[in-house]
């Protein structure tokens with residue numbers, strides 16, 4: 001029996017494929033390679049195609065004995081979503097609708113969905129529990145929330161069982177250094193620091209030093225991609241056990257400021273990290289920290305890697321081995 005990984009050539013999807021292989025499971029990848037790369041797919045069968053194309057989905061489902069789907073295929077850059085919401089409504093919501101219809105046609109009833117902390121927007125309570133009101137501040141967060149709700153309604157109407165996983169700041173890389181975080185257009189803090197250290201960027205900016213935090217910079221919950229994908233395996237087992245649909249936060253449960261991450265990058269790489277300060281980036285909440293208690297209690301999952309220096313060391317290892325990414 002196989003597991004379909006949509007978006008399996010992207011950052012987290014490719015680590016999921018590696019995780020499934022390490023667990024002697026059988027991944028099948030469907031990816032349109034719009035941001036992913038086929039070199040990131042280290043095993044299983046890769047289909048080049050688009051989840052918005054029912055024919056591509058029918059081919060994958062009819063040629064493989066798929067029992068579960070892990071759904072990553074989506075556009076996921078917050079600033080891009082502000083500039084081009086149509087892309088996000090089409091790729092994310094329309095794409096998920098096409099996937100759910102194909103799962104119904106092919107009688108596949110288990111889904112692990114890649115959601116995001118962006119559904120919360122800015123919350124009144126920290127750490128953020130799953131019952132905090134969702135109030136997304138970007139088309140990215142809005143479409144992910146709509147995808148979660150679409151999945152919920154399909155589940156209520158039929159036989160679909162699902163787990164939605166709301167990731168905080170995914171980072172790090174596979175310990176082998178073979179796969180890691182690489183996008184054609186980068187906005188995330190850790191890869192930007194590493195690209196700067198490799199001379200691929202002229203400057204490193206810290207966006208906002210006047211937040212109401214311990215050092216004035218934003219605080220985030222950084223979660224190593226290895227811990228993240230392990231939670232997906234736990235979610236697949238949870239669904240196999242016939243358990244009811246659930247939503248879980250995935251985070252370390254601890255927050256680090258931008259300046260703390262820059263300091264950790266200096267330790268991880270052994271290089272001085274020079275930065276300049278700049279004004280706040282629009283839409284950045286001051287503090288996002290997950291409560292991960294629900295995932296611990298119900299999935300029996302917690303993070304193994306709780307040190308940003310280790311997280312950045314793994315990311316650095318990938319960058320050193322692949323300074324041009326997958327190109």
Ligand code: UFG
Pocket residue numbers: 076078116117118140141168169170187188189190192204205206207208217218219220258281284285288
């Ligand atoms: N930052 C900088 N300089 C940079 C890049 C980022 O100072 O060059 C800062 C940001 O302003 C922010 C922090 O580093 O304060 C983290 O920024 P990232 O872009 O790495 O991550 P975000 O917290 O903005 O994004 C994460 C997820 C998104 C999700 C979002 C929800 O990666 O998928 O949280 O707010 F949508």
